Amino acid sequence: MKRLAILTSGGDAPGMNAAIRAITLRALQEDIEVIGVIGGYNGLLSQEYIQLTNATVDDIIGLGGTILKSARCRQMKEEHGPLLAAKALDAMDVDALIVIGGDGSFRGCSAILNHWQGNIIGVPGTIDNDINGTDQTIGFWTAVDTAVECIDKIRDTANAFERLFIVEVMGRDCGFIAVESAVASGAEHIICKEIISNESEFLENLVQGLNSAITAHRTTSYVIVVAENSLSKTAQELSHYLEQHTNTDCKVAILGYLQRGGSPVASDRVLATKLGVAAINTVLSRNSGVMVGTEHDQISYTPFSQTSYKNTSNQALIRRLNDLNFNLS
Numbered sequence: 001m002k003r004l005a006i007l008t009s010g011g012d013a014p015g016m017n018a019a020i021r022a023i024t025l026r027a028l029q030e031d032i033e034v035i036g037v038i039g040g041y042n043g044l045l046s047q048e049y050i051q052l053t054n055a056t057v058d059d060i061i062g063l064g065g066t067i068l069k070s071a072r073c074r075q076m077k078e079e080h081g082p083l084l085a086a087k088a089l090d091a092m093d094v095d096a097l098i099v100i101g102g103d104g105s106f107r108g109c110s111a112i113l114n115h116w117q118g119n120i121i122g123v124p125g126t127i128d129n130d131i132n133g134t135d136q137t138i139g140f141w142t143a144v145d146t147a148v149e150c151i152d153k154i155r156d157t158a159n160a161f162e163r164l165f166i167v168e169v170m171g172r173d174c175g176f177i178a179v180e181s182a183v184a185s186g187a188e189h190i191i192c193k194e195i196i197s198n199e200s201e202f203l204e205n206l207v208q209g210l211n212s213a214i215t216a217h218r219t220t221s222y223v224i225v226v227a228e229n230s231l232s233k234t235a236q237e238l239s240h241y242l243e244q245h246t247n248t249d250c251k252v253a254i255l256g257y258l259q260r261g262g263s264p265v266a267s268d269r270v271l272a273t274k275l276g277v278a279a280i281n282t283v284l285s286r287n288s289g290v291m292v293g294t295e296h297d298q299i300s301y302t303p304f305s306q307t308s309y310k311n312t313s314n315q316a317l318i319r320r321l322n323d324l325n326f327n328l329s
């Protein structure tokens with residue numbers, strides 16, 4: 001093992017830099033040369049990279065975003081993309097590639113492995129926490145903390161005006177950011193895909209619950225945390241619907257990309273460091289085609305083909321809500 005490449009791909013997540021740092025430092029300890037591909041798979045295809053040294057990664061542990069930049073690469077979804085990526089890796093003379101990203105990025109890794117003999121290891125980096133094979137993804141807890149900070153502020157104005165607030169958080173198709181931020185901020189309600197089997201029934205129950213809460217505690221505010229893409233209605237449309245059915249002022253706050261930025265919280269820095277070191281140890285053991293994660297505080301190894309969370313997310317998330325005794329209606 002002489003030369004290793006790192007790339008960050010998909011939505012950037014706080015803690016990606018901490019992972020780049022850990023991978024680089026651990027690899028240099030083993031006398032492996034490290035290069036950082038700039039701009040995700042796009043940069044790989046155009047062979048754009050920098051040398052990563054102790055000096056480059058010094059002082060990046062607390063930086064948000066990714067010093068290597070990121071992208072969503074259309075070409076990697078086309079037939080020829082993975083083959084071109086394999087050729088680029090050969091041209092760059094690397095023996096191993098470490099990809100920090102989400103399950104879409106890992107599908108790219110699998111596709112490259114159909115054409116390339118080197119080792120590829122994945123490190124889960126996404127705020128969504130929507131990856132199977134790890135209890136947490138790098139960036140998730142920072143995004144939750146950011147959302148909680150915002151919801152706390154929204155609560156102040158909601159209280160002052162006795163208003164109903166819909167706060168939309170990110171998560172793509174997964175409700176984990178919504179669940180954890182709602183619980184931590186004491187929100188009254190959560191809306192996420194995983195708990196909706198019939199949308200109109202769900203909305204009727206929501207209105208009923210709201211109306212009884214409004215009658216029972218006329219002086220309180222009501223905060224609903226909704227995961228993006230949960231309903232066929234936009235947050236604004238939901239707000240109109242609730243105003244009509246509850247006769248109460250309803251306001252919307254979409255937190256959006258705020259959740260992707262900022263300095264990573266300690267738990268994301270620690271997770272990123274742990275997984276970065278594990279990624280190099282995995283490369284050294286000549287293992288390939290897996291994502292390193294952490295399950296029950298142990299390092300876990302999940303084949304790329306099994307990192308998609310879609311099939312298991314319902315149960316994991318509902319168990320979480322049940323454990324917390326959170327209102328599921």
Ligand code: F6P
Binds near residue numbers: 011128170228
């Ligand atoms: O996967 C991270 C994420 O921020 C999701 O929560 C969100 O749905 C998506 O990326 C936004 O993607 P883009 O940056 O391409 O707009």
